[in-house]
Amino acid sequence: MLKLHGMSRSNYYRLARACLVFKRIPFEAVNAAPSQDEDYLTKSPMGRVPCLETDQGYLSETLAIAEYLDALHTDRPLLPADPWARGKTLELIRHVELDIELVARRCLPAAFFGQEASEELRQSTRTDLERGVRAVARLYVCDPYATGSEFNLADLYTFYSFGLAGAISGKIFGMDLLEGLPQVRSLLERLAGEDVIREVEGT
Numbered sequence: 001m002l003k004l005h006g007m008s009r010s011n012y013y014r015l016a017r018a019c020l021v022f023k024r025i026p027f028e029a030v031n032a033a034p035s036q037d038e039d040y041l042t043k044s045p046m047g048r049v050p051c052l053e054t055d056q057g058y059l060s061e062t063l064a065i066a067e068y069l070d071a072l073h074t075d076r077p078l079l080p081a082d083p084w085a086r087g088k089t090l091e092l093i094r095h096v097e098l099d100i101e102l103v104a105r106r107c108l109p110a111a112f113f114g115q116e117a118s119e120e121l122r123q124s125t126r127t128d129l130e131r132g133v134r135a136v137a138r139l140y141v142c143d144p145y146a147t148g149s150e151f152n153l154a155d156l157y158t159f160y161s162f163g164l165a166g167a168i169s170g171k172i173f174g175m176d177l178l179e180g181l182p183q184v185r186s187l188l189e190r191l192a193g194e195d196v197i198r199e200v201e202g203t
């Protein structure tokens, strides 16, 4: 049986967990924290969570895990089969991850762990976040789901990335990340009611 290593505090772990739940693939949850121990680095080379344990070995990186699960079980696809729709879905996912989530994360230690963030870091983070928001605003369809009529992996990335990025930007800049993205605000409300998210979030 597949084993998902990670901890529920991690938004990426919950995202990977949501992929398994959505696809109705049985798995065992293994509690693990990020670690630079040699043993853990053989499973996840940057020491991050989540990672997936399979009969063939370990797989890190949530997008790689999602694509693996989708190829392993073709029922209930996470990514569209149509090449264009798939490309557009992955394009949105990458921009959400690289230009929203990872940008906001620069200020995560200041937002949640009492560390200092210099004025320069705050400024560059805010500028880059605003640019990321303008970028994804051009890509979201939100009719009713992130990329159109079907729920897919972009919806899961939206839910799990915007939750964290919104919390960080609210705390550090007093900024409402969704102000320029009313369509995403409504989407997030809809997504919170999806069975898969309710199951993973325990709501």
Ligand SMILES: N[C@@H](CCC(=O)N[C@@H](CS)C(=O)NCC(=O)O)C(=O)O
Pocket: 009, 010, 011, 012, 013, 034, 046, 047, 048, 049, 050, 060, 061, 062, 063
């Ligand atoms: N790109 C990775 C990011 C995963 C990630 O950043 N996980 C965090 C927990 S939410 C972590 O393990 N951080 C520890 C670290 O970066 O050393 C993925 O898609 O899985």
